Amino acid sequence: MKSQTMVVVGAQWGDEGKGKITDVLASSVDYVVRFHGGNNAGHTVQVGERTYKLHLLPSGIVSRHVTSIIGNGVVIDPRVLLEELEHFIEENWTPKLLISERAHVIMPYHIAMDEALSGHQGNLAAGSTKRGIAPVYADKMYRHGIRMGDLLDADMFREKLEKAYHFNVSMLKEQFHHSFDMSLEKILDVYLEYGKRLETYIYDTEHELSLAHRYGQRILFEGAQGMSLDTDHGMYPYTTSSNNLAGYAEVGSGLGINATKRIVGVVKAYVSRVGESPFLSELLDSTGDFIREKGREYGTTTGRPRRIGWLDLVQVRQAVRTSGLTEIAMTKLDILAGLDEVKICVAYKLDGKFVTEMPANLHVIRKLEPVYTVLTGWNELTEEDKKQIVLNGYEAFPTEMKSFITFVESQVQCPVSIVSFGPERTETFIRER
Numbered sequence: 463m464k465s466q467t468m469v470v471v472g473a474q475w476g477d478e479g480k481g482k483i484t485d486v487l488a489s490s491v492d493y494v495v496r497f498h499g500g501n502n503a504g505h506t507v508q509v510g511e512r513t514y515k516l517h518l519l520p521s522g523i524v525s526r527h528v529t530s531i532i533g534n535g536v537v538i539d540p541r542v543l544l545e546e547l548e549h550f551i552e553e554n555w556t557p558k559l560l561i562s563e564r565a566h567v568i569m570p571y572h573i574a575m576d577e578a579l580s581g582h583q584g585n586l587a588a589g590s591t592k593r594g595i596a597p598v599y600a601d602k603m604y605r606h607g608i609r610m611g612d613l614l615d616a617d618m619f620r621e622k623l624e625k626a627y628h629f630n631v632s633m634l635k636e637q638f639h640h641s642f643d644m645s646l647e648k649i650l651d652v653y654l655e656y657g658k659r660l661e662t663y664i665y666d667t668e669h670e671l672s673l674a675h676r677y678g679q680r681i682l683f684e685g686a687q688g689m690s691l692d693t694d695h696g697m698y699p700y701t702t703s704s705n706n707l708a709g710y711a712e713v714g715s716g717l718g719i720n721a722t723k724r725i726v727g728v729v730k731a732y733v734s735r736v737g738e739s740p741f742l743s744e745l746l747d748s749t750g751d752f753i754r755e756k757g758r759e760y761g762t763t764t765g766r767p768r769r770i771g772w773l774d775l776v777q778v779r780q781a782v783r784t785s786g787l788t789e790i791a792m793t794k795l796d797i798l799a800g801l802d803e804v805k806i807c808v809a810y811k812l813d814g815k816f817v818t819e820m821p822a823n824l825h826v827i828r829k830l831e832p833v834y835t836v837l838t839g840w841n842e843l844t845e846e847d848k849k850q851i852v853l854n855g856y857e858a859f860p861t862e863m864k865s866f867i868t869f870v871e872s873q874v875q876c877p878v879s880i881v882s883f884g885p886e887r888t889e890t891f892i893r894e895r
């Protein structure tokens with residue numbers, strides 16, 4: 463389907479391969495926009511021998527024709543952003559990047575507060591990435607947050623910082639008995655310096671996008687995290703602190719799109735989860751270990767081993783419904799190759815009754831049991847198989863793999879339009895329909 467706007471979102475618990483799919487689709491767009499989350503995200507793009515690990519920069523940055531936008535809904539740690547940018551500037555090229563002046567800034571006290579909160583929340587803590595995400599979004603909602611534009615205006619910055627600094631530091635010290643040594647003056651100095659270094663990128667991105675859209679430019683919105691981590695629709699409180707459904711692309715970028723969008727949900731052929739929460743299809747046996755090692759399932763941001771489980775279609779169905787997916791990009795099908803059989807969770811059971819939608823109540827979720835359908839596994843793709851895929855298309859994939867895909871499509875009522883069978887850009891098949 464040709465469409466001027468496209469949204470790529472995670473349909474599971476993050477790390478589905480959004481970076482890779484965004485990179486593949488970026489060849490046909492003019493803009494790539496991040497619209498929520500911060501450097502809790504870690505998106506990997508592999509092009510030939512080079513691997514890029516991106517936390518704040520949109521994956522479009524790898525494609526030089528693309529203008530990358532960090533939208534108002536994103537939260538930015540300027541230190542991390544500058545480090546990431548340096549990597550690209552070193553290559554004698556100034557990235558085509560624009561940062562919304564409305565995006566909120568992650569401050570040092572947010573990172574300290576994230577640490578303190580995790581201890582306080584105990585067994586209700588999601589196991590955060592400790593990047594300051596919940597506290598920065600909380601300050602945004604309290605309405606004493608610092609925005610990127612404030613870093614360019616010393617007086618405005620001081621006025622706002624005085625409120626936010628004392629609020630956070632007194633909570634840290636008095637409520638959490640947590641040390642915090644950075645003075646307000648020191649923060650002012652350091653962050654005004656960050657502002658100077660980022661000044662050329664800070665911009666009215668909402669206006670830029672509206673003009674781009676009016677003049678027919680193609681825009682791709684790159685989601686972070688995944689549906690089960692969405693604050694409203696995920697497994698609260700084991701979520702992140704932003705909305706990541708496709709609907710949020712408009713809020714987090716400031717571009718109202720009264721037109722049909724292509725909405726691509728990225729679905730890994732199994733599930734990984736980094737952090738804490740009930741995980742119904744979790745594999746705690748050697749099959750889980752096999753998938754973790756073969757799939758290199760270790761966090762891109764924190765390096766933590768990811769928990770592994772069978773594909774869960776209750777989760778994917780919820781993603782189809784809540785984001786209005788028009789299609790699915792299925793990744794990591796190569797990782798399941800070599801298993802005699804693969805399981806797919808199609809529903810849950812509660813007191814002998816089938817449950818086909820994820821309940822909101824955590825007490826109920828804790829009592830659910832997964833119901834599986836078992837399918838036959840497929841063999842590894844050889845180099846010859848990969849050549850055949852290029853020559854003969856979808857038909858050249860192993861029959862069992864195609865049965866797996868067809869089963870998912872029929873169960874979730876959404877077509878699989880992109881098949882990914884390796885981390886490299888070229889290890890991707892786009893299905894013509």
Ligand code: GDP
Nearest residue numbers: 477478479480481505506793794882883884885
């Ligand atoms: P994201 O957060 O959704 O962008 O995903 P991550 O980058 O955190 O994790 C996905 C990992 O899987 C990365 O290392 C990708 O290079 C890799 N990857 C993506 N698609 C495939 C695939 O189809 N096969 C294999 N083997 N690796 C993939």
Ligand code: IMO
Nearest residue numbers: 476477502503504588590591686687702736737
């Ligand atoms: P990408 O974009 C996987 C998880 C954390 C934790 C919870 C809350 O790479 O898919 P936070 O630091 O956001 O307050 O942590 O969310 N989490 C992710 N898990 N991939 C991500 O991003 C994640 N971003 C946050 O592990 O359970």
Ligand code: MG
Nearest residue numbers: 477504505762
């Ligand atoms: Mg990731």
